[in-house]
Amino acid sequence: MAKFSLTSTFLLMIAVIMMAGVGFSDAQAEDRTVLIVGEGEGHSPIGDSLYRDVVSRISEQVEKAGFSAIQATERLSVSDKDEDEALLRRAREGGLEGQEGRKVTYVAVLSLFADMSLLNVGTRIRLAIKGRLLEAEDGTLLAKFDLKLPENYTAPPECDRRCVIRLLQRNTNSIAEGLGRILAERLSERKSSPAQ
Template sequence: MKRSTATVFLVCLTIFGLSALFAPRHVLAAELPHLMVMGEDNDQDAIPRDSRVFRRVLNELAEELNNDGFDVYDETAVTLDDFAQGRVRRSDAELIDIARSVTRPPIDIVVLFEIYASAERLDYTTKVRTRLSGRLLDVHSGRRLGNFEVASPRNFRAPVDCNRECIIETVGNNARLLARDVADVLIQKLGDEVDYGNNTGNDFDNSADTGTTSDLARRGNQAGCRGRVQDVYLNFQNFTEQEMLDMEDVILAKFSCYVDHRPASSQGRTHEYVYKTRLHTGKMKRNLVRALEYLGMSGRVSYQGKEFTVSKVNKRRNRYYNEGEKW
């Protein structure tokens, strides 16, 4: 009886150890960017936005990105209430301003593309040439994430008696095929941005790191936070120079997914930093709130887009003499 009891105990202990060994760890999923496909048609030689060729290319790009798991939002749907619809020949400044102004949902990356097409009529055939070019742009930081350009093969032809309607359909079919090639390139570039690193980091490190260079290097190698590098703007208000040093120490020692930071401006008790991270936007806000609590400070954290404002609430200083001692 004693031997069987000991055997059962050892089996249970072994099962418990194996279950603990293979238990799923806490993982940080990558924050997928919100995408919007927008067409550039400011060049008079480019196909305008109100053309059905343009719409076919836009739909094909959005469909391929959506099928690969990215969240793609329709420009008309998210800008219907606040912006004029149906405008053509829009400038780059207008497109970027629209993308930055959308907050429900906030747009992170825009896919800007242009379509060029021409037809050369010969006695025996019609040569059709189509070219698709564009770029990936981080809306908030302005960082270029990549360019792309695809041209139709030289042997793309149309019937010799192809009229205007025939040419438009031929160009549309050709451009739609090119859009698939462009989408493959975009998926690779976006995948490199989103799927970078391992998936084993925590959003706030409670270990006893001191914020030294060795601690930072260790966390950078082992945390392996997954996701694209994002430029976040941190504005600290009502912080003295010493308090900012303390806040920087906490950021370096406690915040995971850290990449880099640099001061942008400092004037009096107002300080602004450009902060590079792979951390989720929501968890970044939570970390800032916890940093205030960790330092024993009262304050509030607000953000819009990728700009965070940390306002410290200062308490009134007591300048009266201590009345505990009288003479």
């Protein structure tokens, strides 16, 4: 039976995804505040708890890199460019719940999808963290990510609900921490690169 530790695979996936991003300019990185916004409605207490853990881990890594992280307390439905523009306009105006009027330079939009299905052979677990990092001023896409656990992961039958939740939390936290480190590095590179 395979262990439920896929951290190194996800960190590699995150690194490859992030390296494909857009170049940065120093002039665009004067302020160092990142607003983290949840995309979509909360689906369950477990999903909401995992989402809070993901935001917390990403925030920790962003703050370690010298940026401020603000979590918007409202969850939004943002699925296309027009809605991104409306979100960015509200963020620039300081109008999102939890933002408290603070100016932001970057907006990270996150979605977390967690699902469990009981099978004869155990519990099938599906998990995905999706999102994007945008420049607040002009909407420039700085990074896009879509990280998933392999579709075929199944927890053993003896793993009860609490066990499955612990597995989800442990692996979600590892993925989110790695994603947070990569986003923080990306923002730091943006700050330190010469103007283009």
